[in-house]
């Protein structure tokens with residue numbers, strides 16, 4: 401195909417072209433080039449369609465300096481061996497813990513498909529977390545990965561202490577245990593557990609039910625003596641360090657003064673400062689109650705570090721967050737369905753529909769959605785998942801969530817890589833069958849942009865995705881400075897993968913959380929013809945695309961859409 405359809409705004413086609421002798425990209429060959437200077441978009445901009453653009457020079461594949469385009473070996477090999485359709489669209493977040501904190505273990509996870517490494521500030525010291533972040537950075541620098549780092553705040557949820565360093569403790573039926581807010585200089589006495597919330601002994605009443613991890617172990621409060629709450633175990637089980645605690649009265653969750661605890665505690669603020677200083681990509685805020693806290697944190701990040709790209713993810717894990725769901729998601733850069741704590745606050749049978757609602761709402765509002773907790777929980781101990789777990793993972797993939805998350809499975813389980821590989825293979829299988837069945841096409845995507853330039857981008861992306869499906873193209877290419885255009889394409893969940901080229905390493909990592917995006921770091925200019933020539937030759941040289949592949953190209957600089965057959 402020598403002719404391509406070009407769909408662009410009149411502004412894009414009326415760019416003034418000036419001959420410019422300044423080198424146009426950092427690593428590129430220093431040659432004179434055409435640089436088009438875009439005029440600001442005006443209310444008169446119109447969308448034009450013309451059919452006259454020929455990509456002529458693209459046929460001449462010039463050798464290019466290595467390192468001009470950044471992509472990891474795994475993506476490269478996957479594309480080379482299996483082609484475009486084989487790529488996984490659903491992203492994977494892995495919680496890093498004692499089992500996976502070493503460089504080699506982190507590398508094994510990255511090779512296995514980890515897109516985001518999560519650290520949970522409920523556990524470990526800042527020095528431990530810093531070491532993990534440094535190792536992930538090294539992995540990215542040395543191996544070309546774009547693994548993003550997500551820091552999850554501890555929040556003000558009520559939880560137990562660390563069990564004197566033990567991995568777990570068994571609570572037997574009928575046993576008496578003491579939950580206390582007393583501090584101990586030495587290890588806690590036997591069957592005594594510290595609680596982090598000072599008001600605990602005052603808020604609970606005799607007869608209340610105390611649920612550990614949403615009901616994995618249950619106790620009944622039998623006596624309160626000052627700071628000590630004496631309980632009888634009614635549902636035996638394994639207590640894990642820092643497990644979450646909720647208490648229930650007459651079948652309802654008790655929300656008294658504990659509900660007044662700040663979403664971001666003073667310890668969380670220190671952790672947030674730490675995250676900003678370490679250049680973490682995402683901060684996931686635990687137990688979000690309102691949009692205000694998210695807005696506050698976002699302005700804090702902007703003031704603290706104006707160049708900082710740290711995105712804020714709202715964890716939906718409380719009754720309060722469900723009351724203000726839409727406002728919270730609008731204020732955030734993404735949301736996590738944190739089913740662990742959520743399932744301890746609402747009836748379990750409500751969790752699946754709440755998950756579906758959140759995933760759909762996120763997509764409508766163009767925010768990435770992560771489905772988290774217990775996806776393959778049994779793999780903490782066993783090398784294969786249960787059939788029910790596979791069905792649960794399948795459902796999240798069929799809902800087209802942006803990402804799935806491993807918790808204990810990768811943090812401290814016996815089989816972190818196997819758990820990851822289950823998520824990977826189930827995703828691939830279900831994505832393929834969804835494409836064949838055209839599932840997920842039915843969701844209506846409302847217009848979300850307010851300004852004209854943003855609306856143009858949004859409509860171009862919707863059109864490009866539709867064209868891509870109709871023409872059955874091999875891939876969508878998007879050249880994006882801020883990541884927004886890539887994200888708008890991903891929102892359409894097209895049948896083909898989306899190659900997202902961005903000049904900024906941090907944006908590349910951030911895009912790695914979003915459905916269907918394969919982020920590359922690449923410097924580009926606003927001369928799309930030269931960008932395409934360079935990209936084609938770089939990717940062809942590495943065997944990632946070949947002549948004849950049909951590509952739809954979207955650029956957020958020119959606000960244009962082109963269909964091109966790779967020369």
Ligand SMILES: Nc1ncnc2c1ncn2[C@@H]1O[C@H](COP(=O)(O)OP(=O)(O)OP(=O)(O)O)[C@@H](O)[C@H]1O
Pocket residue numbers: 495496497498520522523524552640641686740741773806807808809811812
């Ligand atoms: N840094 C760490 N050090 C030690 N153990 C960890 C660490 N991170 C996680 N773990 C272990 O992995 C288990 C699951 O971890 P994870 O952080 O996913 O818990 P969660 O319940 O999903 O999160 P949250 O506490 O935010 O609700 C924890 O209970 C803990 O035993």
Ligand SMILES: CC(=O)C(=O)O
Pocket residue numbers: 686715717737738739740741742772773807
């Ligand atoms: C991930 C998390 O915080 C939860 O599921 O509760």
Ligand SMILES: [K+]
Pocket residue numbers: 520521522552553554555686
């Ligand atoms: K947390």
Ligand SMILES: [Mg+2]
Pocket residue numbers: 686717738740741
């Ligand atoms: Mg939680």
